[in-house]
Amino acid sequence: MASDRFDAEAAVLDTYGDAARRDLDLCCPATNDPKLLGAVPAEVLERDYGCGDPTKHVRAGETVLDLGSGAGKAVFLVSQIVGPKGRAIGVDMNAEMLALARRNAPAFARNVGYDNVSFKKGRIQDLKLDLERLDRELAERPVRSAEELARLEGRVAELRDRAPLIDDESVDVVISDCVLNLVRPDDKRKLFAEIHRVLKRGGRAIMSDIVSDEDVPLHLQRNPELWTGCISGAMREDDFLAAFEEAGMYGIAVVERTADPWRTVQGIEFRSVTVIAYKGKEGACLDRKQAVVYRGPFREVTDDDGHVLRRGARVAVCEKTFGIYSKAPYREHFDLVEPRIPVPIEAVRPFPCGVGTLIRDPRETKGEGYLATTEAGPICKPGSGCC
Numbered sequence: 001m002a003s004d005r006f007d008a009e010a011a012v013l014d015t016y017g018d019a020a021r022r023d024l025d026l027c028c029p030a031t032n033d034p035k036l037l038g039a040v041p042a043e044v045l046e047r048d049y050g051c052g053d054p055t056k057h058v059r060a061g062e063t064v065l066d067l068g069s070g071a072g073k074a075v076f077l078v079s080q081i082v083g084p085k086g087r088a089i090g091v092d093m094n095a096e097m098l099a100l101a102r103r104n105a106p107a108f109a110r111n112v113g114y115d116n117v118s119f120k121k122g123r124i125q126d127l128k129l130d131l132e133r134l135d136r137e138l139a140e141r142p143v144r145s146a147e148e149l150a151r152l153e154g155r156v157a158e159l160r161d162r163a164p165l166i167d168d169e170s171v172d173v174v175i176s177d178c179v180l181n182l183v184r185p186d187d188k189r190k191l192f193a194e195i196h197r198v199l200k201r202g203g204r205a206i207m208s209d210i211v212s213d214e215d216v217p218l219h220l221q222r223n224p225e226l227w228t229g230c231i232s233g234a235m236r237e238d239d240f241l242a243a244f245e246e247a248g249m250y251g252i253a254v255v256e257r258t259a260d261p262w263r264t265v266q267g268i269e270f271r272s273v274t275v276i277a278y279k280g281k282e283g284a285c286l287d288r289k290q291a292v293v294y295r296g297p298f299r300e301v302t303d304d305d306g307h308v309l310r311r312g313a314r315v316a317v318c319e320k321t322f323g324i325y326s327k328a329p330y331r332e333h334f335d336l337v338e339p340r341i342p343v344p345i346e347a348v349r350p351f352p353c354g355v356g357t358l359i360r361d362p363r364e365t366k367g368e369g370y371l372a373t374t375e376a377g378p379i380c381k382p383g384s385g386c387c
Contacts, residue, residue: 032056032077039111040076041104047071047097050177051230051272052208052256055081062172063087065198067124068179070094072101075117076108078175084114091122091166093131120165124176125183125191127198128160166198174198174205178272181210181233185221188235192247199279202327205249208274210262211237220265231263234270241275249277250304251329276329281305285318287351289339291360292317292325296333306354316360318351339365 069090078088109115121131210230226232261269294309
């Protein structure tokens, strides 16, 4: 039954603490690579709660942070993908889940032949605060008065600043599997800001979560059973994507979306999606006479920075945008046009990003005095059989 007073975080801690001790049915099942699952201890697999598989979008050698790592399954899967040159880090605030993951880590390391995993205690919406360090300090100096509480608050601020749990721009990839919906609505903006903070420039977030097709009404948000069942805290699908954009991410795309809802509650559909979003559009916009040609299939698109790209048009972009389009997820959609003669640093000027469509005259990239005449070249590559 719904309650007028409800602490979502306490409900999540209680339920997932119980889940660390016995198998509970929390959230929808997901499929993982069976080759990777073979190295994961059975106790971990028995406490598997998720709705997708962000791990399959991770690459060798990367440092990966798993938010809400629970029993550690995703961390153990990532460990095998990134290999001994990569790192897999799990963060969870539930002490019982952390204990379960940590006691299985040595057996997992023996199975794969190396140890590149670690588990940290923290809240995923506050990745600066090391909760285990705070626990130790509270055990040594319990808070017994308002004055001591004020000192504690100062100490917490100091810990966040001087000894963050996860450093700024320290990980290549942030993943999560069905845990963002467990964060209170008031903390959602901070959560996405933290994801952006810890990612390196050029890094990416890969998030599998439950989203809704309508706003979740207040009486469902206050239902403890639906909170821990990935329902009450679900964001509306378009708001989920907008949260990445608001945090400063770009290239945001849904790479997996279940056609049929996992659950329907009072007419509201809840389904699993996996989203990939990138970090790296910060910085000055400088003009080096570069252009991009959008290949289609749409007649016209607008990117996250306001560039309007018409199919087939030679659109002027800044150096930063040119670099972004040269990588995933954009590269296959664009032809990149570099100036024939590089622009010297002293001649570089600011570029007016976000004003719509700016067409780059071909003579800007070829040079005003370019009058070359060449013989016809082959249309097809030799031996391709196309002619």
